[in-house]
Amino acid sequence: MDVLNLGMVGGGTVGSGVFHALQQNGEVLARRIGVRIQVRKVAVKAVDEPRPYPIPHRFLTTDWRAVVEDPEVHLVTELVGGTTVARTIVLTALRLGKPVITANKALLSAHGPELFREAERHGTNLYYEASVCGGIPIIKALREGFVGNRIRALYGIVNGTCNYILTRMARDRADFPTVLAEAQRQGYAETPPDLDIDGHDAQHKTGILASLAHGTWIPASRINVEGIRSVTPLDLEFAAQLGYTIKLLGIVKQLNAPESDEDPTEVQVSVYPALIPSAHVLAGVQGVFNAVFVRGDVVGDTLFYGQGAGKDATASAVLSDLADAALDVRLGTRRRRPAFVEVPGRIRVVPMDEIVTRSFVRLSVVDRPGVLARIAAVFGQAKIGIASVIQPEGHTGEVVPLILMLHEAPDGAVRKALARIGRLPVVKAPPVRFRVESLS
Amino acid sequence: MDVLNLGMVGGGTVGSGVFHALQQNGEVLARRIGVRIQVRKVAVKAVDEPRPYPIPHRFLTTDWRAVVEDPEVHLVTELVGGTTVARTIVLTALRLGKPVITANKALLSAHGPELFREAERHGTNLYYEASVCGGIPIIKALREGFVGNRIRALYGIVNGTCNYILTRMARDRADFPTVLAEAQRQGYAETPPDLDIDGHDAQHKTGILASLAHGTWIPASRINVEGIRSVTPLDLEFAAQLGYTIKLLGIVKQLNAPESDEDPTEVQVSVYPALIPSAHVLAGVQGVFNAVFVRGDVVGDTLFYGQGAGKDATASAVLSDLADAALDVRLGTRRRRPAFVEVPGRIRVVPMDEIVTRSFVRLSVVDRPGVLARIAAVFGQAKIGIASVIQPEGHTGEVVPLILMLHEAPDGAVRKALARIGRLPVVKAPPVRFRVESLS
The missing domain is CATH 3.30.360.10 (Dihydrodipicolinate Reductase; domain 2)
Structure with a gap:
């Protein structure tokens, strides 16, 4: 059976979880994909720091470059987190043509397009199943x-x-x-x-x-x-x-x-x-x-x-990516499913103020007749319909809660109306508002 | 962009759903995978039978062999159902080295190993995401x-x-x-x-x-x-x-x-x-x-x-398989993920009689003192514990329901005890029993 060597950067929560999962299930994974993935080195911040699962000392080093640049290393995992050193690690591996598996959503969010470009330029790939929702293969x-x-x-x-x-x-x-x-x-x-x-x-x-x-x-x-x-x-x-x-x-x-x-x-x-x-x-x-x-x-x-999240669930996603990456290396198909595929067509991300939703509003108001009329007047002027009002019982004192459900309205209009309502003398705390999603 | 021709066998509910989905989203699918999948022919039972989505006449034929054996057809979908003609269709395509996509769980259940073997022997593959749970990529x-x-x-x-x-x-x-x-x-x-x-x-x-x-x-x-x-x-x-x-x-x-x-x-x-x-x-x-x-x-x-199930959800799964198959054909990796991978290790499917579960039992009994004692005696002899008994109110007449929750016990023991209880003169209908799964 073909063997591919894995160089791991990061041996903390997720890293040690991946190491452990490969120890436990590496053999069954190898049988399933026909390639054995063998950990060669694990770069860590400090050899003796505590980790959820032990990694034997012979695997450990504090020099990530020695791991990434090792010519015997075919696949690289970046599991250190952060967006500075992690970026350098990923770029270094990609420039050597090595597939990189990462769980780092912050890195992708900050530098995704740059990393995708570098992967393409060097004929390799970036895998990031573990970056969103841990073990869920979303x-x-x-x-x-x-x-x-x-x-x-x-x-x-x-x-x-x-x-x-x-x-x-x-x-x-x-x-x-x-x-x-x-x-x-x-x-x-x-x-x-x-x-x-x-x-x-x-x-x-x-x-x-x-x-x-x-x-x-x-x-x-x-x-x-x-x-x-x-x-x-x-x-x-x-x-x-x-x-x-x-x-x-x-x-x-x-x-x-x-x-x-x-x-x-x-x-x-x-x-x-x-x-x-x-x-x-x-x-x-x-x-x-x-x-x-x-x-x-x-x-x-x-x-x-x-x-x-968690060491094990995230490790499951890393192993899934490792299997894909190993198959891609073995079959010479590293660009089979590129890390990101641009699909032509204009996308307009609509600014929040234009988004139309229903709203749930909680106000802290003085307990006095006429208060609702003044609040309703503001919504009325803004052309925002009120679907229902709850004045919950059991609250006593000068200030009581008032709950309103609003009909659909543009977010900007609701925001402005609530700012006006917040300035009414009968309203004693900044209005709290949550949108309602029917999911239908 | 590379183009692969698809030969479809079956143009009914699922088949016309696939045809329709490819019309609707074929372009975006092509952009995503870098290969265009083009329907060449659709074999149907009768050209003029009604179908949920129309398929233009120029695509239709009643001769499935003409579709499968067409040298210009690179990929084949089998969406006719059943286990006889469908088997012949799939085997014919596999023997020509053509990847086959099927939604046919009955066929897989009856002939899976034979189909997997033929796919392997001819260096091609069988894809069956659509055979289980329609649109869910399980x-x-x-x-x-x-x-x-x-x-x-x-x-x-x-x-x-x-x-x-x-x-x-x-x-x-x-x-x-x-x-x-x-x-x-x-x-x-x-x-x-x-x-x-x-x-x-x-x-x-x-x-x-x-x-x-x-x-x-x-x-x-x-x-x-x-x-x-x-x-x-x-x-x-x-x-x-x-x-x-x-x-x-x-x-x-x-x-x-x-x-x-x-x-x-x-x-x-x-x-x-x-x-x-x-x-x-x-x-x-x-x-x-x-x-x-x-x-x-x-x-x-x-x-x-x-x-x-349903034409659209199932079509979504077929398109997913089509994309994988198209990539496999284009990249020359038809055996990348073989249809079925045998993993060494002995599996023993435990006979039902040995399975241990809790049980919910509903009996129809005569409404008379002493009935529960006689039933409980049977369970007691069988060493099956009773967790709770409900004699629901509001039922009048000679025969009333009696609900029992049983502790964990082997299925065979429960089955035998219920057979004995069913023969008691005070029990007026065959006992009904469902197992309880805690899912924990």
Whole structure:
């Protein structure tokens, strides 16, 4: 059987997970693809740092160049994270014509097109299944499984930390800081947690999925992003009463049906916490799990569910890419499925202000007659219809919550109306607003 | 751009769906893979028969050999169904070295190994993503996405007709014959419906998934199969009260952890209606939708959800295979991922009698003191524990239902005990029993 040597850069959580999985299942993988993948060296920051799975010392080095440039190394994994050294590592390997497997969504988000270009220039390839939703083979599904589809809509729960926090908040009626602190203690959230809870990690992943769905690279800068800091147990409770669950979603939605090839395809690409119908399969995704709901014009509605992070789930995706890369090297087909394929056709990423959605609004108002009339007047002037109003019972005191469900309206109009409402003397805190996604 | 010619055999529901999808999205598919797939001829039973999407007459012929044997045809789709002519069509194409794409699970179930052998012998390949769960790329996920995993367990809702019937029965409290008749009127069930509702279609699909998961071909004859005819609204109602939903499941479960390579891996492969926890993601799969829950030793728990049948969803899977086949032809890598890869290692499909599960039992008993004692005595003698008993209220008359939840016990023991109970004079109808799958 052919043997290919793997040079690993990064031996931390994911790296040691990959090492371990290859020890465990390398033989069955070899039988399945007809190529044996053999770890030759693993470059790490420090030989003796603790790692989830042990890697014998004879594999370890602190010199990543020695690994990448070793002429006996045929395949390279970049599992160090970050966007500076990681970029150099990947570029170095690609320039040597070596296929690179990465789990690094931040790197792709920041430097995707440059890396894709270098891979093409040097007749090699970049594989990144592990960069989005850990063990869920969503990139393979989009690129290969749905190769005959136009992707009409994609809604992803792509950040396990946020989903864990929202699930716990809903279940235990606990507030955000309490659940976040607990998640940090249990290792479900990092310190600082900003990358996750402010939506930037979801933004990187959503950008990759949007780009693959539409065949145009969509940079992170064009993706509107809002995190989950403003969600309270009260919101989750009222959403539930109305038949909704609040999830942080990565959204990629085609908004028009272009009549000719000259017309641009209008696409919404955003990340925000949204109300989704509790009966929808996506609403049932609990805890650290991830899921991506994909609507293709041929296949219809589909969902992919699994663990989005963690050493083992991510290792599963790296092994999938390693198998593809090994076959490509052995068969001389490194450009079989290029890392990114530009599909001609203009894509217009529609600015958030133009996006039309329904809204859930929570206001903190003084408990006095006439308050609703003043708020309704602002929405009325902005031509935003109010679908329902809830003045929850059991709240006493000077300031009480007021929940409104708004009809569909452009985001900019809602934003401006809420700014005006926030300045009303009867409104005592900045309005909180979440969009409603029917997913239909 | 390279062009490959496609010869289609079968232009009915799926065939016309594929033709239509290629018309709609052939161009974007070509851009994505760098090869254009062009329909050359479509062999049909009768040129003028009605079909869901029209196919222009210039493509049609009634002579399938003229399509398959046309030297200008590079790829062949077999979408006629059945296991006789379809077998001849596939063998003819494979012997000409042409890759064949099929959606025919019955054919694979009956003749898989023969077809795989012929494909190998003639240096070509057979692609069958569309044969299991329509649009869900589950075969790609198992073979490629989870190539680095050992599949510990797989639970599939793989028959949309059964899932539709069970969903409607649970929602509307309607009985089986009523819902079946309505499903037949609406086109969700065929006439006769036996292949679906007796579980044979699920058996074919489960056999394919089990074989791929374990690298040993598992013939249908070794798969225990039970359909959904015995499910009543009462069962669904009591199951729901106990926190369960009843679904027809295809089950592939590894039962032991072999210590050495000599020990066989023991596997359960079966199809039966089972109680699953209502809070589980699989329980939320409604109507005609399919879903496959897969537990890999590296990736953990995953779920794949989508439409399991229909012209469009199935066409999506055929297009995915067409893309792979086209790349394989163009790059000269037809055996890149052989249709079936035997992985060494002994597999023992455990006979149903040895399988240990919990059970839900519904008895029709005379409403008289002492009845439960006599039933309990039989279970006691068989060393089968009773976890709970429900004597539902609101039932009057001579014969009333009695629900029992049994602790874990070997299937054979439960079967024998129920046969004895069925012969008790106080039991007035054959006992109905469903297994309980915790999915944990």
